[in-house]
Amino acid sequence: MSFLFGGKPQLSSEQKIAQAEAEIDMMSDMYARLISSCSKKCIDTSYREADLNKGESVCLDRCVSKFFEVNLKVSEKMQGEAQARGGGGGGMFGA
Amino acid sequence: MSFLFGGKPQLSSEQKIAQAEAEIDMMSDMYARLISSCSKKCIDTSYREADLNKGESVCLDRCVSKFFEVNLKVSEKMQGEAQARGGGGGGMFGA
Amino acid sequence: MSFLFGGKPQLSSEQKIAQAEAEIDMMSDMYARLISSCSKKCIDTSYREADLNKGESVCLDRCVSKFFEVNLKVSEKMQGEAQARGGGGGGMFGA
Amino acid sequence: MDSLTQAEQRELQNRMEKKQMKEFMNMYSNLVQQCFNDCVNGFESKSLTSREESCVMRCVDKRMKGSERLGTRFQEQNAAMAQSGTLPGR
Amino acid sequence: MDSLTQAEQRELQNRMEKKQMKEFMNMYSNLVQQCFNDCVNGFESKSLTSREESCVMRCVDKRMKGSERLGTRFQEQNAAMAQSGTLPGR
Amino acid sequence: MDSLTQAEQRELQNRMEKKQMKEFMNMYSNLVQQCFNDCVNGFESKSLTSREESCVMRCVDKRMKGSERLGTRFQEQNAAMAQSGTLPGR
Numbered sequence: 054m055s056f057l058f059g060g061k062p063q064l065s066s067e068q069k070i071a072q073a074e075a076e077i078d079m080m081s082d083m084y085a086r087l088i089s090s091c092s093k094k095c096i097d098t099s100y101r102e103a104d105l106n107k108g109e110s111v112c113l114d115r116c117v118s119k120f121f122e123v124n125l126k127v128s129e130k131m132q133g134e135a136q137a138r139g140g141g142g143g144g145m146f147g148a
Numbered sequence: 149m150s151f152l153f154g155g156k157p158q159l160s161s162e163q164k165i166a167q168a169e170a171e172i173d174m175m176s177d178m179y180a181r182l183i184s185s186c187s188k189k190c191i192d193t194s195y196r197e198a199d200l201n202k203g204e205s206v207c208l209d210r211c212v213s214k215f216f217e218v219n220l221k222v223s224e225k226m227q228g229e230a231q232a233r234g235g236g237g238g239g240m241f242g243a
Numbered sequence: 244m245s246f247l248f249g250g251k252p253q254l255s256s257e258q259k260i261a262q263a264e265a266e267i268d269m270m271s272d273m274y275a276r277l278i279s280s281c282s283k284k285c286i287d288t289s290y291r292e293a294d295l296n297k298g299e300s301v302c303l304d305r306c307v308s309k310f311f312e313v314n315l316k317v318s319e320k321m322q323g324e325a326q327a328r329g330g331g332g333g334g335m336f337g338a
Numbered sequence: 339m340d341s342l343t344q345a346e347q348r349e350l351q352n353r354m355e356k357k358q359m360k361e362f363m364n365m366y367s368n369l370v371q372q373c374f375n376d377c378v379n380g381f382e383s384k385s386l387t388s389r390e391e392s393c394v395m396r397c398v399d400k401r402m403k404g405s406e407r408l409g410t411r412f413q414e415q416n417a418a419m420a421q422s423g424t425l426p427g428r
Numbered sequence: 429m430d431s432l433t434q435a436e437q438r439e440l441q442n443r444m445e446k447k448q449m450k451e452f453m454n455m456y457s458n459l460v461q462q463c464f465n466d467c468v469n470g471f472e473s474k475s476l477t478s479r480e481e482s483c484v485m486r487c488v489d490k491r492m493k494g495s496e497r498l499g500t501r502f503q504e505q506n507a508a509m510a511q512s513g514t515l516p517g518r
Numbered sequence: 519m520d521s522l523t524q525a526e527q528r529e530l531q532n533r534m535e536k537k538q539m540k541e542f543m544n545m546y547s548n549l550v551q552q553c554f555n556d557c558v559n560g561f562e563s564k565s566l567t568s569r570e571e572s573c574v575m576r577c578v579d580k581r582m583k584g585s586e587r588l589g590t591r592f593q594e595q596n597a598a599m600a601q602s603g604t605l606p607g608r
Contacts (some may be wrong), residue, residue, distance in 0.1 A: 075450075078537075086457055092588075094465075100577045113584060113591070119471070164436060174367070187491065214378050214384065216505045263346075277408060294400065303408055304407070306408075307415060313550055
């Protein structure tokens with residue numbers, strides 16, 4: 054999920070750490086959102102059983118896959134628009 | 149949205165910065181809530197078109213206006229109550 | 244709500260403060276969630292009256308009680324599992 | 339928490355004060371958003387109708403009373419648990 | 429806020445820059461989650477259907493336009509309030 | 519991230535540990551709230567009914583298994599993306 058961070062040259066040590074920190078924060082935010090969305094879409098809240106049944110398990114697996122695909126599509130779209138607008142790389146969504 | 153902050157006299161430099169920071173945080177929190185509420189109330193989630201249609205656009209404009217009005221009413225109400233309770237100004241909602 | 248924090252011996256001053264801070268943060272997070280859940284379950288959102296009626300008041304009281312009980316059950320369950328898995332105390336849910 | 343020295347308690351106090359300000363602001367903007375969501379549903383005009391406005395006023399009243407009541411009960415339960423020693427992890 | 433010295437304003441600027449990055453990332457992941465929630469409802473396969481994919485694309489477009497419009501109106505209202513002095517607490 | 523020196527990695531590690539504690543606590547209270555919301559709907563008494571209690575127990579079980587499964591898949595996908603170089607912005 055580290056797609057927001059272009060290859061900016063010559064960062065100070067503090068900046069490098071802060072960037073790595075931001076990447077991890079972004080990842081764990083995405084993870085929390087995925088847990089929330091996929092649980093809501095796949096888990097039967099009557100909780101008749103304590104185990105995930107077959108349908109729920111398959112749904113969760115596919116949900117992760119689709120969530121990543123949406124993330125990828127959105128990031129590609131925004132990169133495309135940023136490039137169309139801004140020209141050169143190095144920016145937020147610059148490749 | 150800076151209505152929480154009375155005119156406290158004689159702040160240290162750090163306190164002044166912290167207060168300005170708090171005002172900005174408050175503003176951007178309100179902004180995030182406005183985006184969430186007005187998008188939910190006005191945007192058709194079937195996404196049949198990529199553009200905002202006329203109805204959605206008008207709804208969003210009015211939504212901002214009403215959101216601000218609610219904010220104003222609530223803050224006036226709370227100031228009134230704070231004054232009725234506490235007497236003099238200078239407090240949280242003091243004018 | 245300080246059940247996450249075992250009795251770790253010999254902490255530095257900074258660690259002790261940080262732990263106390265974490266306990267308070269946990270508590271105020273739980274409090275915010277309780278406000279959100281119990282308001283949603285008990286308060287009639289047509290707001291026909293400005294006061295809590297009898298039914299709402301009783302519901303709120305019982306809601307707090309049940310929320311604490313759920314919290315207790317969940318924490319006991321997780322402690323039990325942590326012990327079954329890890330053996331000795333001192334860990335996250337260690338007694 | 340009771341094993342903190344006085345100096346440590348002061349430092350903790352300091353850190354908490356900033357958070358309290360933040361929590362209060364959060365409580366406030368949450369109240370605005372909730373009452374907006376619950377009371378404002380028509381967008382035929384750019385001003386609140388009188389019906390919406392009085393709904394918002396009652397909403398603020400009722401929710402604040404609710405939060406106060408919940409806060410009192412929360413503290414009572416916490417105190418009871420601390421006393422009976424049912425706090426797990428201790 | 430206008431009473432800050434230049435040095436204080438620089439320090440404030442500094443702190444804000446970190447937050448802006450964070451807010452942008454939050455805006456981004458919120459967009460992903462919203463469009464996922466609104467457009468993806470079938471789990472018969474592990475890839476997006478073309479219907480879901482185009483829904484996501486329109487969702488991103490529409491929501492970004494919506495946020496832009498809301499942002500403009502928000503600033504206008506703020507400016508109007510600041511001018512008319514109806515900002516309470518001032 | 520791989521271009522950090524060892525000292526930088528240690529500092530990063532340090533900062534992450536505080537966050538992990540916070541995330542764990544957040545995961546925990548989220549679990550309590552979700553299972554409360556899903557399982558407790560009657561307020562005729564101040565204690566959980568046995569039906570509610572067993573619902574909460576199954577809810578905790580099922581949700582934790584769900585999160586575990588999602589976590590595994592999340593890491594697999596991340597690893598796959600890193601390898602195939604489809605990580606945009608790189």
